[in-house]
Amino acid sequence: MDFDIIFGNAARAAFGPEAVILALAAIGLNVHFGFTGLLNFGQVGFLLLGAYGTSVSVATFGWSLWVGILVGLVLSVALAVALGFPTLRLHAVMFAIVTIAAAEIIRILIGSTDAIGLTGGPLSVSFDAGAFYDLNPYPDGPHDRYGVGTFEFTGQQMWVITVGWVLVALVSLVVFLIVRSPWGRVLKSIREDEDAARSLGKNVFSYKMQALIIGGVIGGLGGVIDAIKTSGADPNGFRPQVTFFAYTALLLGGAATYMGPVLGAILFWFLREWIESFLRQLTAEAWLPDAVADFLSGSEGVISVAMVGLTLVLLMLFRPQGITGNRIEMQLDAR
Amino acid sequence: MPDELTPVPGEARAGTESGLVGAQIEPNHSVPPVAGAPKPHPILVVDELTRSFGGLRAVDVDHLEVERGVVTALIGPNGAGKTTLFNLLTGFDRADTGRWSFDGQPVSSPSPDQLARQGMIRTFQLTKSLAKLTVLDNVLLGAPGQAGERLSAAPFRSRWRDQEEANVELADELLDRFNLAHMRDELAGTLSGGQRKLLEVARALMADPVMIMLDEPMAGVNPALAQSLMRHITQLAFEGLTVVFIEHAMDVVTGISDWVVVLAQGRVIAEGPPWKVIHDHQVIDAYLGRRRAGGGS
Ligand SMILES: Nc1ncnc2c1ncn2[C@@H]1O[C@H](COP(=O)(O)OP(=O)(O)OP(=O)(O)O)[C@@H](O)[C@H]1O
Ligand SMILES: [Mg+2]
Numbered sequence: 001m002d003f004d005i006i007f008g009n010a011a012r013a014a015f016g017p018e019a020v021i022l023a024l025a026a027i028g029l030n031v032h033f034g035f036t037g038l039l040n041f042g043q044v045g046f047l048l049l050g051a052y053g054t055s056v057s058v059a060t061f062g063w064s065l066w067v068g069i070l071v072g073l074v075l076s077v078a079l080a081v082a083l084g085f086p087t088l089r090l091h092a093v094m095f096a097i098v099t100i101a102a103a104e105i106i107r108i109l110i111g112s113t114d115a116i117g118l119t120g121g122p123l124s125v126s127f128d129a130g131a132f133y134d135l136n137p138y139p140d141g142p143h144d145r146y147g148v149g150t151f152e153f154t155g156q157q158m159w160v161i162t163v164g165w166v167l168v169a170l171v172s173l174v175v176f177l178i179v180r181s182p183w184g185r186v187l188k189s190i191r192e193d194e195d196a197a198r199s200l201g202k203n204v205f206s207y208k209m210q211a212l213i214i215g216g217v218i219g220g221l222g223g224v225i226d227a228i229k230t231s232g233a234d235p236n237g238f239r240p241q242v243t244f245f246a247y248t249a250l251l252l253g254g255a256a257t258y259m260g261p262v263l264g265a266i267l268f269w270f271l272r273e274w275i276e277s278f279l280r281q282l283t284a285e286a287w288l289p290d291a292v293a294d295f296l297s298g299s300e301g302v303i304s305v306a307m308v309g310l311t312l313v314l315l316m317l318f319r320p321q322g323i324t325g326n327r328i329e330m331q332l333d334a335r
Numbered sequence: 336m337p338d339e340l341t342p343v344p345g346e347a348r349a350g351t352e353s354g355l356v357g358a359q360i361e362p363n364h365s366v367p368p369v370a371g372a373p374k375p376h377p378i379l380v381v382d383e384l385t386r387s388f389g390g391l392r393a394v395d396v397d398h399l400e401v402e403r404g405v406v407t408a409l410i411g412p413n414g415a416g417k418t419t420l421f422n423l424l425t426g427f428d429r430a431d432t433g434r435w436s437f438d439g440q441p442v443s444s445p446s447p448d449q450l451a452r453q454g455m456i457r458t459f460q461l462t463k464s465l466a467k468l469t470v471l472d473n474v475l476l477g478a479p480g481q482a483g484e485r486l487s488a489a490p491f492r493s494r495w496r497d498q499e500e501a502n503v504e505l506a507d508e509l510l511d512r513f514n515l516a517h518m519r520d521e522l523a524g525t526l527s528g529g530q531r532k533l534l535e536v537a538r539a540l541m542a543d544p545v546m547i548m549l550d551e552p553m554a555g556v557n558p559a560l561a562q563s564l565m566r567h568i569t570q571l572a573f574e575g576l577t578v579v580f581i582e583h584a585m586d587v588v589t590g591i592s593d594w595v596v597v598l599a600q601g602r603v604i605a606e607g608p609p610w611k612v613i614h615d616h617q618v619i620d621a622y623l624g625r626r627r628a629g630g631g632s
Contacts, residue, residue: 177490182475182483182499189465189476195427196463200477200542201451202484210486256467329467329522 001285006277008150013273014266017157017229020164021047022268024222025246026253026261027171031215033247034255035179036208037191038215039096042083044242045103046216049075050223051233052110056119059127059232066131069224076220079106080213088208104240111235126232133159160229167225168262171218176258178214187211188256248312254322256329263323271311275304366594368607371398378403378546378577379424384433385601386416386423393419395601396433401546406569406578408588408609411598412622417581418460420598421548425457426450438545452479454545458538458552460581462531466524470515473523473534474506475499477541502541509537512567514560529555536564546577553587565591585613597621 013019025043032038053072057063063071083102087095110119119125133156138146140155147153153161178184186207189197194204227233245268253264279300283293296303321327366372377400386394394416401407409417422428424435426445435442437455451457456477465473481502482488483495510516513533518526523534536552547568553561569591572578582588588595588609595612597605599621605612612618 174490178486181489181492182481182495183486183489185468185472185476186484188468188472192465192467193463195447195459196465197476198427198447199425199451199457199459199463200538201448201456201479202476203448 001281005150006274006281008148008152009277010270010274011151012147012153014270015161015165016153016269017160017164017225019265019269020161020168021222021226021229022245022249023168023262023265024171024225025219025242026249026265027168027175028215028218028222029243029246029250030255030257030261031175031179031211031218034250034257034260035184035191036187036211037092038088038208038212039092040099040212040215041096041240041243042099042101042103043215043219043246044238044240045079045099045106046076046219047223047226047242048103048107048110048233048238049079050220051227051238052119052125052223053220054224054227055125055127055233058129059120059125060118064131065127065129065228068127068227072224072227073217073220076216076223077213080216081209084209084212088205088212100240100243103238103243107235107238120233122235124232124234126230127227129228129231132228135159138162160225164225167221171221172258172262175214175218179258183207248308251312251322252315254325257322257324257326260322260324267323268308272304272308275307276300279303366402368605368611370603370606372400372606374400374402376403377401379435379437379579381424381435382433384420384423384435385431386419386428387431392601394423394430396420396603399596399603401577401579402594403577404572404575405593406572406580406591408592408595409579409581409598410583410588410595412624415598415621416601417598418550419601421457421550421581425455425548427457451542454543455548456539456542456544456546457548458535458550460550460554462528462535464523464526464531464534466522468523469520470510470518470523470526470534471503471506471520474509474538474541475502477538478502478505479543506537506541509540513537513564529557532556533560533564540571544576546579549578549580551581551583553582553584561587562590589613 025047028046029040029043032040032043050072053075054065054068057068057071058065079102083095083099087098109115111122113121115121116123136155136159138144138155138158140159144155145152146155146158179187186197186202189200189202190204190207197204197207223233226237249264249268250261251264252267253260253262279296282288283297283300315322321329366374379399379401381396381399383398384394384396385392409420411417419428423430423433424437424445426442426447426449437450438453440453442450465476468476481495481498483499488494507516507519510519513536515526515530515533515537518530523531526534532552532555536549539547539549553565556564565587568576568578568580572593580592592609595606595609596603597612597615597618604621605615605618607615
């Protein structure tokens with residue numbers, strides 16, 4: 001058993017592009033759920049539109065990557081408006097159902113064979129993200145590696161994660177600046193009691209819509225990073241569990257805190273990869289009974305996701321506020 | 336029914352613009368104590384307002400006027416429709432029929448936030464404190480016209496800091512008066528029931544209302560403090576604020592109200608100065624649950 005490899009892999013996942021994408025998804029969700037109380041179960045839909053907007057613009061229409069990114073973000077805004085207009089006045093549960101359904105419908109449409117000409121359909125779409133990598137300042141020869149042991153990235157990967165984490169920092173800063181203001185106070189008041197906010201003259205629908213758009217665009221940015229990272233998009237990458245991973249990250253880190261979604265995303269990927277690597281190493285051990293080894297081998301990924309879920313359950317039991325949350329606030333829910 | 340006394344809505348507007356409204360009005364001397372009586376300077380005029388829940392007619396008001404700048408108590412037995420009437424007037428519930436005007440403006444499509452911005456501020460019988468906001472933030476939320484509540488200004492503290500500081504000063508004064516200063520930085524969810532009532536009234540006053548509608552504001556508040564707060568509210572009425580409050584305790588009603596409106600089974604069955612209304616046998620019957628026997632005061 002080589003713990004250097006296990007920790008190396010875990011750290012690599014915790015700081016890699018996947019964690020950046022999850023962090024952006026969770027920050028957006030924090031604006032929706034954490035601060036405004038909107039139960040958005042379709043966050044993956046925003047990532048999907050960010051990724052496909054970028055990919056299809058470049059691959060199908062031959063536009064520049066930068067235009068593609070803009071298209072991805074505009075589509076995210078459009079989804080927020082389309083979701084919000086009919087449902088934000090309804091009960092919170094209605095909104096939740098519509099969001100999860102809408103995201104899944106979009107994924108199925110985009111992945112259908114009828115859409116092959118536009119989105120690649122069930123085949124993934126791929127494009128040349130050269131415009132992004134041309135700006136890469138990291139030497140990227142075949143032997144250039146950054147990091148130690150298995151905690152190691154190529155020059156291209158370094159460029160993606162550098163841009164990604166800078167983006168996460170900037171987005172977090174913007175969210176901090178707008179939420180600590182009187183505007184953010186109105187959001188939180190809507191989360192606590194819409195009617196109280198109304199009785200004091202706040203246009204609840206308008207604030208919810210603003211929050212939905214902002215959080216959606218942040219999710220869309222996550223999709224853009226995803227598209228650039230893989231130079232394309234695949235409908236299977238946008239299944240509903242992406243939303244639930246984002247919720248897990250948010251709750252791990254602490255909802256309605258500024259650093260929570262970022263720390264949660266890092267921790268989520270660290271744990272997931274740590275457990276998976278550990279199981280891989282375990283199955284390779286000679287002393288393990290064959291039956292157990294057979295059971296484990298090949299399902300390390302699934303088991304690690306289950307273990308992350310278990311961690312979340314334990315966390316809810318013993319530290320429901322997440323890592324950074326405030327215990328007293330959580331206890332108020334029970335009153 | 337005093338149909339012949341129904342005023343034209345234009346009168347309300349005349350009252351609005353006559354300057355020194357409020358201070359010199361003593362409706363108990365000039366207005367006949369009959370249900371639906373017209374007032375010299377009504378801020379609120381309600382006509383033919385009804386609301387049914389299934390077969391139950393919760394509100395059925397033919398005509399009601401509320402005088403500007405005075406303290407009006409809305410009383411009536413449990414289930415009389417007092418809260419429902421508040422909900423209708425403030426846009427939190429939809430009327431089946433009826434129309435009303437507020438501050439000279441006919442209310443055509445009642446929306447709670449818009450009416451609140453026009454100065455009609457209400458509190459709730461079941462308090463709605465914002466549990467995970469601090470007590471101070473609860474009150475600050477009431478402040479009207481805060482530029483920082485617009486997204487375009489929110490990230491730039493310099494655009495709203497001065498206003499916020501002035502609001503904090505005002506909020507601290509209110510919290511002090513409502514015996515909540517020591518809880519200022521605690522989360523509102525940690526307050527007791529009575530303290531939440533107080534917080535809600537403070538928050539409503541922070542909104543700088545033209546007319547404040549309080550639904551049993553002092554229920555659960557210790558009597559001494561309740562007395563002092565109601566005196567504060569009468570003082571505000573003297574300065575021009577219109578107060579309508581729902582209350583069951585008769586000593587509070589007689590102590591601070593200028594005018595009393597009695598609701599029973601959704602209808603206005605009597606109104607008048609408090610000393611007169613509480614001896615009205617129709618009112619007494621309504622409270623004791625007897626069917627209305629006919630005849631007046
Ligand atoms: N949402 C509702 N659905 C059905 N019935 C309702 C609803 N709201 C109120 N009612 C009924 O309407 C009647 C009036 O209720 P309302 O709450 O207005 O009374 P109230 O005068 O405020 O009483 P209390 O002094 O007990 O607060 C009651 O019979 C009540 O059961
Ligand atoms: Mg009531």
